[in-house]
Amino acid sequence: MTLISLEEAQKIAAEHELLKTAVEIALEDAAGRILAKPVFADVDRPFSNLSAMDGYAVRLADVVDANAKLKVIGEVAAGQMPDKAISAGECMRIFTGAPLPEGSDHIVIQEDVTRSGDQIITELGYADAEFVRRKGSDFARNDELIGEGALLTPAALSLIAAANVGNLEVYAPLRAAILMNGNELQSPGQDLTPGAIPESNSYGLSGLLRSHGCDVVATRFVSDSRTDISRAIEELSDSADLILTVGGASVGDHDLMRPCFTDAGFGIQFSGVAVRPGKPTWLAKRGTQVVLGLPGNPASSFVCAQLFLPFLSGTKPLQERNALCRVDLKANGRREHLMRALAWIDDHGTLVVEPFASQDSGNISVLAKSNALIRRPVEATAVSSGDQVSVLLTGELF
Numbered sequence: 001m002t003l004i005s006l007e008e009a010q011k012i013a014a015e016h017e018l019l020k021t022a023v024e025i026a027l028e029d030a031a032g033r034i035l036a037k038p039v040f041a042d043v044d045r046p047f048s049n050l051s052a053m054d055g056y057a058v059r060l061a062d063v064v065d066a067n068a069k070l071k072v073i074g075e076v077a078a079g080q081m082p083d084k085a086i087s088a089g090e091c092m093r094i095f096t097g098a099p100l101p102e103g104s105d106h107i108v109i110q111e112d113v114t115r116s117g118d119q120i121i122t123e124l125g126y127a128d129a130e131f132v133r134r135k136g137s138d139f140a141r142n143d144e145l146i147g148e149g150a151l152l153t154p155a156a157l158s159l160i161a162a163a164n165v166g167n168l169e170v171y172a173p174l175r176a177a178i179l180m181n182g183n184e185l186q187s188p189g190q191d192l193t194p195g196a197i198p199e200s201n202s203y204g205l206s207g208l209l210r211s212h213g214c215d216v217v218a219t220r221f222v223s224d225s226r227t228d229i230s231r232a233i234e235e236l237s238d239s240a241d242l243i244l245t246v247g248g249a250s251v252g253d254h255d256l257m258r259p260c261f262t263d264a265g266f267g268i269q270f271s272g273v274a275v276r277p278g279k280p281t282w283l284a285k286r287g288t289q290v291v292l293g294l295p296g297n298p299a300s301s302f303v304c305a306q307l308f309l310p311f312l313s314g315t316k317p318l319q320e321r322n323a324l325c326r327v328d329l330k331a332n333g334r335r336e337h338l339m340r341a342l343a344w345i346d347d348h349g350t351l352v353v354e355p356f357a358s359q360d361s362g363n364i365s366v367l368a369k370s371n372a373l374i375r376r377p378v379e380a381t382a383v384s385s386g387d388q389v390s391v392l393l394t395g396e397l398f
């Protein structure tokens with residue numbers, strides 16, 4: 001099998017990006033969708049200098065020394081605007097989230113003052129302005145907050161709402177199906193017959209498909225039989241824009257997936273990638289339908305879906321960063337190696353990474369624990385602990 005490079009394979013996948021249509025929806029329906037147009041802020045946030053605490057809005061110049069005596073000239077709470085400015089020797093009672101009156105630039109928290117009638121006495125002296133959220137410091141009106149192709153995560157939804165945007169354009173979901181074969185596979189949670197294993201790959205792949213803007217319209221597993229696979233291909237011919245196949249990608253007598261799609265008129269775009277895991281990955285097309293053929297090993301199918309889905313769905317590829325490797329790595333061979341790894345930010349703020357001991361593509365617990373893939377180029381020389389390596393981030397960093 002002649003293998004093409006990962007870069008070349010991703011380029012071919014990008015040439016097969018599926019056609020998407022943009023639709024306008026309400027923010028409350030947007031969770032998990034893919035943004036079709038960037039979101040721009042409609043407001044400054046904060047809209048004015050706001051107090052971050054309950055206390056008194058003062059002029060910093062008045063409270064440099066402790067025991068300053070100030071006259072309370074009014075009060076302002078969140079949802080109100082101050083009705084007057086403060087001058088030297090004055091202050092205003094203020095609550096968290098309220099706009100600072102003109103003339104003030106600092107908040108003294110109420111715990112640090114003694115109040116009697118309309119006078120306060122401060123306990124401490126202050127060198128710097130504190131507890132003020134500056135106008136526009138979070139974002140400013142017309143700032144681009146989220147770009148096209150971004151997944152609308154829960155935090156992104158709150159950000160968009162805070163920007164005073166109520167409707168947005170997202171892509172209509174792509175219709176995706178998962179087709180698996182293997183006589184050994186049984187749905188999880190049943191009594192397993194001798195030789196059987198629980199079918200597990202489709203669960204992770206469904207989640208990945210959704211996070212790339214797809215609706216999973218069908219998940220089928222069929223036996224290692226040409227007739228069954230071919231029937232399933234025809235059943236999916238009108239219902240899915242994208243089919244992920246799992247298993248049966250290699251060279252064994254039971255690896256029938258690719259030949260069945262070829263018989264059904266799909267044209268192979270590439271077959272075999274110089275990547276580990278995922279060597280037998282293939283891509284095919286018939287009309288507007290695209291098939292990403294994934295190997296059956298759990299890490300191979302999941303990692304290759306992460307590597308190729310962004311290009312087929314037009315979403316953001318995995319972020320690539322440099323990290324300090326915490327262990328020695330051997331020289332790499334003829335396939336680019338994507339090592340399942342744990343990455344984190346150390347006490348000095350440096351991104352560090354350590355691969356898991358097992359890089360077996362059948363090891364699913366390591367896959368589930370990892371949040372990064374160390375990218376070892378073809379024929380890369382050995383790495384010593386402390387050297388920089390390139391990593392693709394697949395999960396959250398802590």
Ligand SMILES: Nc1nc2c(c(=O)[nH]1)N[C@H]1C(S)=C(S)[C@@H](COP(=O)(O)OP(=O)(O)OC[C@H]3O[C@@H](n4cnc5c(N)ncnc54)[C@H](O)[C@@H]3O)O[C@H]1N2
Pocket residue numbers: 180181182184185197198199200201202246247248249250251252255277278279280294295296297298300361
């Ligand atoms: N002689 C060679 N043998 C193999 C080669 C090769 O080049 N020459 N390549 C190896 C590589 S690399 C990979 S990756 C695998 C991929 O094989 P297949 O895509 O044909 O996968 P299967 O044989 O169908 O399955 C592999 C493994 O994964 C399990 N599996 C499959 N589907 C699922 C599922 N949905 N859920 C859970 N587990 C699944 C299956 O039981 C097997 O254990 O080929 C190597 N062989």
Ligand code: MOO
Pocket residue numbers: 275276277278279280295297299300361362
């Ligand atoms: O490509 Mo396979 O996924 O190395 O095991």
